[in-house]
Amino acid sequence: MADIVERYDIPQQHFWLHGPRSGQPVEFDAATGMWNVYGYPELQEMLGDPATFSSDAMRVIPKNMMPDGEELSMKGFITQIDPPEHGKLRKLVSSAFTRKVVADLEPRIAALTHELLDAAAERGRFELVTDLAYPLPVIVIAELLGVPSSDRALFKQWADALFERDSKISLTEPSEDREAEVRAAMKPWMEMSGYLAAHAAERRTRPRADLLTKLVEAEVDGERLPDDQVVNFAIVLLLAGHITTTMLLGNTVLCLDAFPEQQDRVRADRSTVPAVIEESLRFFTPFSALARSTTREATLGGVTIPADQLVMAWLGPANRDPRQFPDPGVFNPDRDPNPHLAFGRGIHFCLGAPLARLEGRVALNILLDRLDPLRTNPDEPVEFLPTPTMTGVRRLQLLW
Ligand code: HEM
Incomplete structure (x- = not known):
């Protein structure tokens, strides 16, 4: 593991790539006021119990850390709602x-x-x-939704504003700075809402053969999605639909650069491409942490967490838990089964997993066809994203 960290100069923010963790699978961090869950069995338990570990993490963020008077509906942010509303929306x-x-x-x-x-x-x-890992998934999700893919510079601007923050979340920071930061974070949400609301409204009057129209028309048990929920779900798709897959493509290429013997194996037998993608998701987990809040006191891994606490579910470290994955620092596509948690677990399991896997498989096959060998340019340093919860490259020059 140390070789990879040195070779690609992986920043300290991605601490779980730097070697085996010391410490407990469940820990309280007094500096940030949050709980962190790193262990695989503990995460399985946590993600399987949405009644205790709510996806509505905002409910425990102190009100003085939220900007006043913002009219932002959180309805339809499927990742943040709990049963029974979640089940209805998901259907x-x-x-x-x-x-x-x-x-x-x-x-x-x-x-x-x-x-x-x-x-x-x-x-x-x-x-x-x-040249590939960013535009490919963005164009695919934009075309699928039915918004112009030529607007992708705008999507990138919003996504960068939302995700490329190197600050750590903290519940103990002075509230003045925090409020300005949250207000700045709200701006791209508001802009995205306005943009997608205009497109959704147009589909109601002029339906087209696209996903936005399908969402506007979707009906289960006689119920349709209200406008704000269509818009918020479209935002989730637009964001989730590209950032994570961009990371997956970059990370997979990096794995095959770091482990050339595995590149030779997958070239010799393309039926192993899906297994390479799964192992890449475990090895460099793109979304390395999710937020939850406790609705009541809970015991996890023998540790008691009080009610109304912010708890981070660290998927990346859990995917390297030696209790579940022997030699976790070795990139080994032969792991079978490979029950990684990169797409989450339980009721919120990633809805876009089939799309991400398809994009990964198609793009990797074509890259292997057209570039032999698939190698990073040793003269150009690989750059990682600075955000601790997002593990992926933002610059990776390949030998052409
Ligand atoms: C949920 C990861 C690609 C749409 C999730 C969750 C994870 C995740 C960890 C669970 C969130 C939670 O439990 O709080 C990933 C990764 C991807 C990827 C690693 C690529 C490698 C996509 C794509 C789409 C998508 C391509 C759509 C186009 C969603 C949606 C949910 C979700 C809608 C919410 C499901 C729910 O709350 O019921 N994803 N995702 N994801 N993902 Fe993905």
């Missing part, structure tokens, strides 16, 4: 965002990957994130 959106909708995208994903690689070939330089 509605699943009826529009089906496996078939995703499977039908395969030829388009392949064509786009080739187009993007052709453009890089013309330039004679290939920076994986800018």
Whole structure:
């Protein structure tokens, strides 16, 4: 593990990549006022108990840390709601965002990957994130939703404003700074809401063959999604639909660069591409932490957590828990089964997992076809995202 950290200069924020953790699987951090859960069995228990570990983490953020007077509806942010509302919303959106909708995208994903690689070939330089890993999933999700993919500079601006923060979440920081920070974070939400609300309103009057129209028309048990919920779900898709998959593509290429013997193996037997993708998700878990709040006192791994606490579920460290994964620092696609937690667990299990896996499989196959070997350029340093909860590269120059 130390080799990889040194070779790619992985920042300290991604502490769990730096070696085996010392300490307990469940710990309180007095500096931030939050609890951290790092262990695999403890996380399985936590994510399987939404009645105790609520996804509405905002409910325990002190009110003085929220900006006054913001009119932002959180309804329909599927990742933040609990049963029974969550089940209803999940059923509605699943009826529009089906496996078939995703499977039908395969030829388009392949064509786009080739187009993007052709453009890089013309330039004679290939920076994986800018040239492929970012635009590919954004164009796919934009086309699927039915918003112009040419607006993607705007999506990137919003996504960067929301996610590329190197500050750590803390409940103990002075509230003045915190309020300004939260207010700044709200701005891109408001802009995204306005943008998607205009598109959703248009679909109500002029339906099209796109996912936004399907969401507007989706009906379960005679109920439809109200406008603000359509918009908020579209925001989740637009954000979740690209940032994470961008990280997955970059991380997978990095794994095959770091472990060339595994690159030779997957070249020799392409049926192992899906296993490489799964092991990449375990090894460099893109969304390395999720937030929950306790609705009542809970005991996890023998530790008692009081009610109304903010608890971080650390998927990345759990995916390297030696109690579950022998030799966790070794990239080994032969792990079978590979029950990693990169897509979460339980009722909030990632709805986009089939799309992310499809994009990963198609793009990796084409990269292997067109670049042999698939290698980082040793003269250009790999750059990681600075955000502690997001593990991925933001710059990775490949040998062309
Ligand atoms: C939920 C990870 C790609 C849409 C989640 C969760 C994780 C996750 C960990 C659980 C959140 C929680 O329990 O609080 C990932 C990773 C991806 C990926 C690692 C790529 C490698 C996508 C894509 C989409 C998507 C491509 C859609 C286009 C969603 C949605 C949820 C979700 C809608 C919420 C499900 C619910 O709350 O019921 N994802 N995701 N994700 N993801 Fe993904």
